[in-house]
Each structure stands twice: as structure tokens, then as C-alpha cells.
Amino acid sequence: MVCWKSRDEAPRNGRKDAERLYQAATDPGGTPVTSTVVSGRVAEAPTGSRPQVAAIIGGGAAGALAARTVLRRTNWRTVLISPESRPGRGVAYGAAGPWHVLNSRAAAMSVDSADPGHLLRWCHAQGLPAEPATFLPRARYGDYLADQFAAAAATAGDRLRRRLATATAVRPEPGGFLVTDDTGGTTRADHVILAVGNPASQRPAAVTDEAYRSVEFVADPWAVGALDAIPADQPVLLIGTGLTAVDVALTLTSGGRRTPVEAISRRGLLPRAHPELPPPAADFDLPASARLRPLLRRVRQEIAAGADWVAVIDVVRTRADSLWAGLDDDAQQRFLRHCQRMWEVHRHRMAPPIASRVGDLLRDGALRVRAGRLTSVEPHPDGGLTVRVEGEQPRRYGAVVSCTGPGSLPGAAGPLLGGMLRDGLLRTGPHGLGVDTDADGRVRDAHGRAQHGLWLVGPLRRGVLWEATAVPEIRGQVERLAGALLTPNLQMQ
Ligand SMILES: Cc1cc2nc3c(=O)[nH]c(=O)nc-3n(C[C@H](O)[C@H](O)[C@H](O)COP(=O)(O)OP(=O)(O)OC[C@H]3O[C@@H](n4cnc5c(N)ncnc54)[C@H](O)[C@@H]3O)c2cc1C
Numbered sequence: 076m077v078c079w080k081s082r083d084e085a086p087r088n089g090r091k092d093a094e095r096l097y098q099a100a101t102d103p104g105g106t107p108v109t110s111t112v113v114s115g116r117v118a119e120a121p122t123g124s125r126p127q128v129a130a131i132i133g134g135g136a137a138g139a140l141a142a143r144t145v146l147r148r149t150n151w152r153t154v155l156i157s158p159e160s161r162p163g164r165g166v167a168y169g170a171a172g173p174w175h176v177l178n179s180r181a182a183a184m185s186v187d188s189a190d191p192g193h194l195l196r197w198c199h200a201q202g203l204p205a206e207p208a209t210f211l212p213r214a215r216y217g218d219y220l221a222d223q224f225a226a227a228a229a230t231a232g233d234r235l236r237r238r239l240a241t242a243t244a245v246r247p248e249p250g251g252f253l254v255t256d257d258t259g260g261t262t263r264a265d266h267v268i269l270a271v272g273n274p275a276s277q278r279p280a281a282v283t284d285e286a287y288r289s290v291e292f293v294a295d296p297w298a299v300g301a302l303d304a305i306p307a308d309q310p311v312l313l314i315g316t317g318l319t320a321v322d323v324a325l326t327l328t329s330g331g332r333r334t335p336v337e338a339i340s341r342r343g344l345l346p347r348a349h350p351e352l353p354p355p356a357a358d359f360d361l362p363a364s365a366r367l368r369p370l371l372r373r374v375r376q377e378i379a380a381g382a383d384w385v386a387v388i389d390v391v392r393t394r395a396d397s398l399w400a401g402l403d404d405d406a407q408q409r410f411l412r413h414c415q416r417m418w419e420v421h422r423h424r425m426a427p428p429i430a431s432r433v434g435d436l437l438r439d440g441a442l443r444v445r446a447g448r449l450t451s452v453e454p455h456p457d458g459g460l461t462v463r464v465e466g467e468q469p470r471r472y473g474a475v476v477s478c479t480g481p482g483s484l485p486g487a488a489g490p491l492l493g494g495m496l497r498d499g500l501l502r503t504g505p506h507g508l509g510v511d512t513d514a515d516g517r518v519r520d521a522h523g524r525a526q527h528g529l530w531l532v533g534p535l536r537r538g539v540l541w542e543a544t545a546v547p548e549i550r551g552q553v554e555r556l557a558g559a560l561l562t563p564n565l566q567m568q
Contacts, residue, residue, distance in 0.1 A: 132270060133271040135159075135167070135533075138532075140550060142227065145560070146227045146230070148557045154237075155237050162220075163221040164217040174326070176213060180207060184547070252264055268556070274488060276295045278477070279477055283453045292476075296323045308333050309474070312472045314479055321345070336443070339464065344416060346420050347424050350427070396541060460472050462475065502523070509536055518530065532553055
């Protein structure tokens with residue numbers, strides 16, 4: 076694998092590689108046979124016998140899984156475009172503290188769904204004690220993903236290229252796409268796989284422009300160092316009470332904080348906890364329905380009949396994409412309005428050690444969780460932020476952290492997705508959730524046409540699949556995409 080920002084940075088022997096590859100781009104017969112960016116410019120190339128070129132944008136878990144799968148399942152050339160030095164970590168496993176553990180058991184988090192023991196074997200090879208039911212430290216899981224990517228890269232040799240860059244534009248061109256990045260480099264590819272993670276964090280409506288721009292307001296708690304400046308001797312408010320808020324509360328209380336952390340949301344619901352050991356699996360019929368009520372009734376019946384609610388939720392989860400696709404638009408809207416929060420707290424659960432730590436913090440008064448409707452967040456004249464909650468006296472906080480999760484498109488789109496939206500190369504997903512795709516992950520253009528060669532994996536498929544954020548689902552997306560990539564008619568594309 077080679078990776079340079081431009082030909083001039085290439086080391087002497089790298090330059091030879093670059094030249095050799097560039098020569099390969101134009102074979103002695105003068106007919107270009109392949110094209111991958113080495114320098115700031117790409118060579119024209121027809122399709123045909125040459126191996127296809129896939130450009131993967133994004134080096135988090137989804138991008139690393141996609142690259143690994145394309146390299147293992149095809150003879151294609153693959154270009155990974157991402158600013159990360161060690162792909163695989165991304166937001167979730169890159170910025171994790173020692174107190175952050177996975178919210179899924181080790182047996183569910185292997186890179187191959189056909190080999191659930193893969194992660195455990197890696198742990199044991201690292202001397203890391205782990206059982207199938209273990210909730211591993213997130214940072215170690217990042218090591219695992221990075222190692223799997225590195226192993227695939229080592230095997231692929233020069234079939235894999237890395238661009239340590241951020242893609243700024245994707246444009247269709249005859250026979251493929253042109254990806255431009257922030258180093259001024261371009262990549263020409265037959266297939267582009269978007270693996271760019273979630274959009275930017277949602278901005279809570281109650282937060283004024285001034286407050287939003289202030290140092291006391293943390294819009295993105297995952298940004299490196301985002302929580303470092305929060306004073307330990309002043310009250311802090313977290314907007315949201317989901318897993319993000321739990322993560323932030325653990326970080327803020329990990330350093331001997333002297334004032335409580337408060338978390339607020341409309342219903343004040345914390346995620347439920349995983350049981351110490353997985354319950355017996357439930358197995359019951361759950362026919363797809365266009366309407367929501369029959370599904371909810373079926374789930375309640377199963378629990379009333381004695382099935383463990385965790386096992387029942389896990390059955391619904393495994394069928395989420397077909398159930399969601401089966402609901403008509405009105406039923407999906409109803410689910411979003413009335414059931415989404417309950418689903419989130421039962422589906423995205425805290426690992427037992429996290430739940431026990433949160434229990435201690437609640438008992439000690441170091442963490443307070445409450446329900447309420449924020450009406451405004453604005454700068455306080457003496458510093459900090461004034462927060463108004465409906466029916467309460469205004470209160471002053473040293474800092475306010477947005478833990479409301481990713482925003483929606485187009486508002487939260489960055490330059491790349493924003494440009495593709497404007498160009499009609501993609502459109503927002505159902506109910507404004509993520510990006511619209513077909514079942515295999517082909518991105519739909521502004522007219523709803525699924526585009527051969529333009530693919531998406533990761534949480535942005537939420538509008539189409541509903542469950543699209545966790546590793547087991549992302550792994551499933553990648554495996555399905557690999558199958559679609561290899562279907563003959565696409566190769567003829
Ligand atoms: C804090 C946290 C904890 C989680 N814990 C778990 C868990 O325990 N179990 C589980 O199953 N799931 C968990 N998830 C969910 C899931 O694992 C993540 O959603 C998954 O890591 C998403 O991976 P991703 O690659 O899609 O996104 P990201 O990790 O966000 O990676 C996207 C990458 O794309 C890059 N990128 C973005 N735009 C561009 C561009 N224009 N050009 C080039 N590169 C770009 C970014 O630099 C980033 O590295 C967690 C998520 C979070 C946020």
C-alpha cells in the first residue's frame with residue numbers, strides 16, 4: 076500500500092512505484108488500462124478487462140469494513156480517501172476513554188458475520204481476556220478494526236491506495252466518477268462508496284446563535300478535546316439523555332468533578348441496561364405489516380407471554396429493515412412520533428458496567444437526569460449560559476453540551492454531501508433521515524433513480540433501513556453491497 080499527498084512528496088522508491096503505476100495507467104500499446112490517483116491528476120481510461128477501481132470515502136468502521144471486503148472479495152483497485160492515519164476507528168472507537176466500553180457483546184462485533192468468534196480470537200491473541208458475552212473497551216475494539224484493515228491492506232499490496240485527505244466533491248463522468256479532495260487531488264473510479272458516518276450534530280432549537288457560538292456551548296462532544304475546557308467547579312447541562320449523554324457524563328465525572336452533571340430531555344429517559352448475560356433467544360412470528368398497531372400488539376403479546384423483553388427487542392432488531400420497509404408512510408411517521416424514544420432506550424442499551432457506574436453517579440447526586448422542555452439557552456451576562464426550562468426558574472450553567480445526536484440533511488450536510496445534494500446526485504432519505512438508497516445501497520439521485528456505481532454504507536441509510544448505525548448492521552450493509560457490486564450486470568457497467 077502506498078499513500079502520498081502528491082508525487083513530489085513520494086520517497087525515491089515511492090516515486091518509482093508512482094511512475095510504474097502511472098505507466099500502468101497507459102500501457103505500452105498506448106491504451107489506458109487502469110486509473111488511480113498517484114499524483115494530482117488522473118489518466119483517462121476506458122472500462123473492459125482492467126480491474127475496476129473503487130473509491131471509498133471515509134475511514135471509520137464502515138469505510139474500513141468496506142475496503143477490507145472489496146479487497147478480499149474482488150481483484151479491484153481500491154482507493155481509501157480519509158484523513159485518518161489508522162482507518163477503522165472513526166468517531167466511535169477513535170476518541171474513546173478507558174471508561175468507555177462497547178454497548179454490544181464481543182460475540183456480535185466480529186468483522187465477519189459468518190465468523191462470530193473472530194473478534195474473540197483476536198482478543199486472546201492480544202492477551203485480552205474476553206468471553207462471548209464480554210463488553211470490550213471501545214478503544215481496544217478500535218485497535219481490532221484498525222488491525223483488520225491493516226491486514227487486508229498488507230495482503231492487497233499496491234491494489235490499495237490511501238489518500239490522507241477529505242473528499243470535497245464527487246462528480247459523475249463517462250464510465251465512472253471523479254472524486255476531488257482537499258489536497259487538490261482527484262481520484263477517478265468506476266465505483267464510489269460513501270462511508271462518511273453521521274452528519275454533524277443536531278443543533279437544539281432552543282440554543283440562540285450567540286450561545287451556539289460561545290465557548291461554553293459544546294455542539295459536538297466527539298470532537299477531539301471538546302470537553303477539556305469544561306470547568307470542574309460549575310454545573311454542566313447535557314441536552315439529551317441517551318448513550319451520548321451517558322458517555323459524556325462518564326468522561327466529565329472521571330476526573331473528580333466537584334459539581335453535578337445534569338442531563339435533560341423531553342421524557343428524561345436513560346437507556347436501559349443490558350442484563351449481565353444474554354437472555355434465552357426468543358423466536359416468534361412477526362409478519363411485516365403496513366400498519367404499526369399489529370406489530371406493537373405482537374411484541375406486547377410475546378412479552379406478556381413471558382419472553383424476556385431484551386430477547387424480543389433483539390428479534391425485532393434483526394428484522395428491522397424489512398419491518399420498517401413494510402410500514403406505510405403514515406405508520407413510519409407514527410413510529411417516529413410516538414415510539415422512537417421508547418425504541419431507542421430499549422434497543423441501544425448500556426453495558427452492565429456502565430449501567431452500574433451510572434447508578435452510582437445517580438445515587439451520589441453526581442449525575443441528575445430529568446424531563447423538561449428547553450425554551451432557551453443564551454449567554455449569561457456574568458459568563459456561562461442561562462438555560463430556561465418550561466415552568467422553571469432560569470438557571471446558569473458553566474457549560475452546556477449537545478448530546479442530541481446527529482442532525483438531519485440538508486442542514487447538517489458537510490461540503491461533500493451538500494454539494495452532491497445540490498447537484499442532484501443524492502437526495503435525503505424518507506422523513507428527512509439520512510440519504511435515500513435502494514436496498515443494496517445504491518444512492519438514489521434527485522429523481523429517485525438508483526445509480527450504478529454510487530454506493531452508501533453506514534448510519535446515513537437510516538431512513539431506508541431504520542437500524543443502520545451499529546456494527547452488526549453496518550457489517551450487513553457491507554456484505555450485501557459486496558454481493559451487489561459483484562453481480563454481473565454491474566460489472567458490465
Ligand atoms: C460514541 C459512539 C459509540 C458507539 N458504540 C457502538 C458500540 O458499542 N457498538 C456498535 O455496534 N455501534 C456503536 N456505535 C455505532 C457505530 O459503531 C458507529 O456508528 C460506526 O462506528 C459508524 O462508523 P462510520 O464509519 O459509519 O462512521 P464514523 O466512525 O463517523 O467514520 C466516518 C469517517 O468518515 C470520514 N469522513 C467524513 N467525511 C469525509 C469526507 N468528506 N472525506 C473523507 N473522509 C470523510 C471521517 O473522518 C470519519 O473517520 C457507536 C457510535 C458512537 C458515535
